[in-house]
Amino acid sequence: MRLPDFEAWAIFAKVSERGSFVRAAEELQLSKPTISKAINRLEQSLGIALFNRNSRQMSVTETGRMLLGHANRILAEAEAAESEARGGTHRPSGLIRVAAPMAFGIRHLSPALPAFLEKYPDIDITVDFSDSLVDLVAEGYDLALRIASLADSSLRARHLCGVRxxxxxxxxxxxxxxxxxxxxxxxxxxxxxxxxxxxxxxxxxxxxxxxxxxxxxxxxxxxxxxxxxxxxxxxxxxxxxxxxxxxxxxxxxxxxxxxxxxxxxxxSIALYLVTSSSTLRPFRVNALMEHLVSTFEHPPWAKTGT
Missing domain, CATH: 3.40.190.10 (Periplasmic binding protein-like II)
Structure with a gap:
């Protein structure tokens, strides 16, 4: 029995996240040829193309998007396992991808992030502001803020505060x-x-x-x-x-x-912190989650009555 090519799957997730072979290579501290060979190896093994590529741009193919959720889980759980094995002694680093409602995100999430970024200088954050519901796993998000009633039982949702x-x-x-x-x-x-x-x-x-x-x-x-x-x-x-x-x-x-x-x-509705069903997360993601819980446990709009 041949083991899955875990390295290639993780590289596929990272290239998709960063949007280019070069940026993925820089973050993973690998050469661009190593990245390219891993993707080619995975495509040959699967018999499909994962990326549409030309000299000017690159995008994930439709089949690649279907498989991306699996790749993201492989990468996230490996990072979480390494973080747990180190016992928190490793300084957290890397990218966190967040989805948030537009109005709330700009008004209240954005002001909450500078303190976190100052505390963790090696962590980067990408926030996509949209009122549309995103597929966290398939689209490679680490977490999302949602203001709604939640119906997707495959996700973990943590109630942060009520919203009148x-x-x-x-x-x-x-x-x-x-x-x-x-x-x-x-x-x-x-x-x-x-x-x-x-x-x-x-x-x-x-x-x-x-x-x-x-x-x-x-x-x-x-x-x-x-x-x-x-x-x-x-x-x-x-x-x-x-x-x-x-x-x-x-x-x-x-x-x-x-x-x-x-x-x-x-x-009434509520503000939720939503993640995938896995309890294994990189330390950087857990750190941001705790920061957001602390921030919105007593939100500014609820400090005084109306």
Whole structure:
């Protein structure tokens, strides 16, 4: 029985991560011919092409993408095993790939990273900001931040903190239309509709006092798949919308925004730290995970009430 070519699989994962043979060779401290030979050896063994290559660019083939998840697991578990064997005496280094929602990532993840990078000067981080769900394993991410209800049971999800969804407008807008006491008072009023949901323009609200449910059908003034896009129109008093608390908490504190119907709740969501199902991770990944847990255990938008 011939053993799998673990070195070639790990090199395949690293070339895919770095996007070139040269950058992979530099990180692995191997020569470019060694990298090229390992990829050619693996392609010959599998009978398929893993990369589309020409003199100007390189990309992973469709079949290569299907196999990349396996390669990433081989590399990650080998790195984790070495880290555990060293007992933490080895200074952590290497690249961590992170996926994060765009608005939250730019507002709150990015400010949390400088302290980590200063503490671990040999660790590099790549963050892809997107509101689309990514396949962590197949696309080679070490971890992701997600704000949602999670359905993929093949992933490990760690609850970091709750995220309230708040109906918000400016005081000037509410002075003009009146301050509603029931969701039906908002029917027909122009609003901002977030389209990246299963039912855009439909808001289910529940009375805190009576448990009454009311489904509000929004009249759209502005539709978008990222709520950050609504903020200039919100500040211009052009409508109301449902926003995650982390996006509007400072405006609520200083009076620029006002919560509508504070006695009615929209379904709350949560911030999760998501990883693959494997418990073996490189030390650098575990270090970033603990840093994020510490950062968002008491998030800034929850330090004072609204």
């Amino acid at each position: 969804l708040l109906l918000v407008a400016t005081p000037e807008y509410l002075d003009r239309i009146g301050r509603p006491t029931h969701p039906r008072d908002l029917e027909g009023q122009k609003s901002f509709v977030y389209t990246n949901t299963s039912a855009p323009g439909t808001l289910r609200l529940t009375s805190i006092e009576t448990d009454e449910d009311y489904v509000l059908s929004q009249a759209s003034r502005f539709r978008a798949d990222n709520a950050e896009a609504f903020l200039p129109a919100l500040k211009a008093h052009l409508g109301f919308g449902l926003f995650p608390e982390f996006m509007v908490w400072d405006g609520l504190q200083d009076g620029r925004f006002e919560q509508i119907l504070p006695d009615w709740d929209a379904a």
